[in-house]
Amino acid sequence: xxxxxxxxxxxxxxxxxxxxxxxxxxxxxxxxxxxxxxxxxxxxxxxxxxxxxxxxxxxxxxxxxxxxxxxxxxxxxxxxxxxxxxxxxxxxxxxxxxxxxxxxxxxxxxxxxxxxxxxxxxxxxxxxxxxxxxxxxxxxxxxxxxxxxxxxxxxxxxxxxxxxxxxxxxxxxxxxxxxxxxxxxxxxxxxxxxxxxxxxxxxxxxxxxxxxxxxxxxxxxxxxxxxxxxxxxxxxxxxxxxxxxxxxxxxxxxxxxxxxxxxxxxxxxxxxxxxxxxxxxxxxxxxxxxxxxxxxxxxxxxxxxxxxxxxxxxxxxxx
Ligand code: ADP
Numbered sequence: 001x002x003x004x005x006x007x008x009x010x011x012x013x014x015x016x017x018x019x020x021x022x023x024x025x026x027x028x029x030x031x032x033x034x035x036x037x038x039x040x041x042x043x044x045x046x047x048x049x050x051x052x053x054x055x056x057x058x059x060x061x062x063x064x065x066x067x068x069x070x071x072x073x074x075x076x077x078x079x080x081x082x083x084x085x086x087x088x089x090x091x092x093x094x095x096x097x098x099x100x101x102x103x104x105x106x107x108x109x110x111x112x113x114x115x116x117x118x119x120x121x122x123x124x125x126x127x128x129x130x131x132x133x134x135x136x137x138x139x140x141x142x143x144x145x146x147x148x149x150x151x152x153x154x155x156x157x158x159x160x161x162x163x164x165x166x167x168x169x170x171x172x173x174x175x176x177x178x179x180x181x182x183x184x185x186x187x188x189x190x191x192x193x194x195x196x197x198x199x200x201x202x203x204x205x206x207x208x209x210x211x212x213x214x215x216x217x218x219x220x221x222x223x224x225x226x227x228x229x230x231x232x233x234x235x236x237x238x239x240x241x242x243x244x245x246x247x248x249x250x251x252x253x254x255x256x257x258x259x260x261x262x263x264x265x266x267x268x269x270x271x272x273x274x275x276x277x278x279x280x281x282x283x284x285x286x287x288x289x290x291x292x293x294x295x296x297x298x299x300x301x302x303x304x305x306x307x308x309x310x311x312x313x314x315x316x317x318x319x
Pocket of ligand 1: 009010011041042071072073074075076077078101102103104105106107108109111125
């Protein structure tokens with residue numbers, strides 16, 4: 001193998017740049033030419049790529065976002081569009097591709113592998129919702145952003161004896177809400193994986209009040225309901241000043257934490273090794289602090305499971 005390429009696709013995540021850097025430097029270390037494809041599969045199909053040098057990825061390890069940018073191309077599910085991508089790759093003599101992204105991006109990588117072109121997936125998403133890895137690149141930075149917000153909101157909540165609803169990202173996966181809620185000491189954490197009624201939340205708030213609690217912080221994943229709706233429903237049932245904070249896209253940005261930079265560096269480098277070993281159709285991940293890889297095709301048949309032990313602990317510590 002002489003030439004490989006790398007792209008970022010789907011939602012961006014802090015640490016993607018550190019992963020790109022690792023792919024490029026590890027590739028060059030092994031005497032490969034490494035191409036960067038801009039704007040995900042869209043750029044691949046349109047031939048928007050260039051050779052990257054050691055210096056092309058200098059000074060990016062600490063930056064959020066992705067220097068290769070990201071784009072969505074729903075048409076990539078069509079085999080004819082995938083064949084156009086193959087034409088581009090063949091035309092440039094590229095023999096392997098690293099795809100950094102989420103579940104959707106993995107489907108594209110799997111499709112290309114099925115057409116005979118070796119691809120390796122690297123899990124880059126703040127949602128932490130990819131099967132085959134305990135953590136995804138960007139998740140640690142996102143939860144650090146959320147706990148920073150919780151800490152600040154807690155200061156003002158306690159000064160004014162208020163209940164605060166903090167809405168965080170997570171449509172289908174409650175990982176951000178759960179882990180950040182636990183680390184931030186939230187009194188109530190609402191995630192899509194667990195059913196909670198408004199009456200449960202009201203009971204909990206009431207119990208806290210009876211124990212002399214002056215304020216309360218509720219973290220809700222957007223997939224459960226919007227923070228505004230939750231606050232409206234609570235106001236119907238309790239006599240309290242309920243305020244809402246929707247954290248939104250700040251959770252996607254920022255300089256990646258040390259944990260995310262290290263994870264991205266390890267996963268990106270392993271992806272290149274797999275291509276060199278002739279193992280396409282794999283996705284890398286971290287399990288028990290060891291870098292592992294799985295067949296991408298198997299990942300789609302499974303659902304991401306949130307860690308039940310963490311759910312239990314969050315409940316035990318927020319009684
Ligand atoms: P993420 O990778 O973060 O889950 P998306 O679901 O938006 O983000 O997927 C990113 C891109 O991956 C899509 O815009 C599309 O180009 C490609 N993709 C998604 N689903 C498929 C599929 N079933 N087959 C081929 N390519 C796909």
